[in-house]
Amino acid sequence: MSRGQLHTLEFPVQQDAGVIRVEGYTKAYRTTLAVDDLTFHVEPGQVLGLLGRNGAGKTTTLRALAGIIPPTRGTLSVGGFNLKEHEIQAKARLAYIPDDPRLFEPLTVWEHLEFTAMAYQVDDLAGRGAALLRQFELEPKRDALIQELSRGMRQKVAICCAYLHDPLAILFDEPLTGLDPRGIRTLKESITERARSGAAVIVSSHLLSLVEDLCTHLLVLNLGKTRFFGPTEQARRIHRSHQGSDASLEEVFFQLTEGGSPAPEGGEFRRPDLSSPANPEPGSPADAAGDRP
Secondary structure, eight states, X not given: OOTTOOSSOOOOOOGGGOSEEEEEEEEEETTEEEEEEEEEEXXXXXXXXXXXXXXXXXXXXXXXXXXXXXXXXXXXXXXTEETTTSHHHHHXXXXXXXXXXXXXXXXXXXXXXXXXXXXXXXXXXXXXXXXXXXXXXXXXXXXXXXXXXXXXXXXXXXXXHHHTTOOXXXXXXXXXXXXXXXXXXHHHHHHHHXXXXXXXXXXXXXXXXXXXXXXXXXXXXXXXXXXXXXXXXXXXXXXXHHHSSOOOHHHHHHIIIIIOEEOTTSOSEEOOOTTOTTSOOTTXXXXXXXXXX
C-alpha cells in the first residue's frame, strides 16, 4: 500500500496540486485578526519550519489545516483536496500532533493503535504497529494504560498513532515536549525519514536548534502576517545582504520579527507594524484559540 492510499478509500492524490497548499488564509475573531492573508505551500520531501513569537498565528494555522477550525477566508488543501469541499479526503491524508495530545486515559497503548487503524482503515496493523512501538521504544508499554505513562511516553504514543496510516502531510506543534534525549533523536530521524519518503512536514517550534537541524524551508509569522517564506538558506542570504555577515537562525529570526522583514521578492526589510490588530488582547477569543506558549 503506497503512502497516502487507504485500503478502501479510493481518493487519488492530485499530484499537480502539491501536498499542502494555503492561499489567502485569514482567521478573524470578531474584530481581531489572528491570521491575515497567509499563503504558502509545502511540497513532497520538504520540512517547513513554522516560526513566530507567542500569538503570531502558528497554532491557529495548524488547527485550520487539520480541519479543527474553519477559515474566515481563503482555501486550504491537502493532497489536492480542499478541506472545505472534500474534508474526509483531505483529513485521510494528514496527521496532526498538537503540543498537548488528548489521548484516551482508559485505553492501552496498543488499543490506541487499534482505534487509529480502524479509523483510517489501515492494513497490517500488527506489522506496522509493532514496528512503530519498536522505533519509539514503547514495546514494554504495549499493554499499559495511558494514565500510567509519563508525559514523554504519551507524546510518543501520539506520534505512533499519527504515523500509522503513512500520512502525506504531517503537522507538528512543539513536538519535543516531554521527550528525553533519545526520544528527541528518534523523532528527528523519523521526520527526516518521512520527508525522504515523500511526505510534506510542518514543524512549529520555539526551539530554533530543532528547526535549524531539520527544516528545508521557513515560514516566519509576526502578528498574524507573513514576514518570510522560502528556503532556509534564502533567509540567511537576505540577512547577509543587509548585515554583511553570516548569521545564525536565531539572528535571522529576531531580524524578521523585531527588526523588519524582507519584501516578497527578497527586497528591503520592513519593520513590523506593532499596532496591527493581529495582536490579540489577553483573554480575547483569538488569544484563547491561538498559539500557546
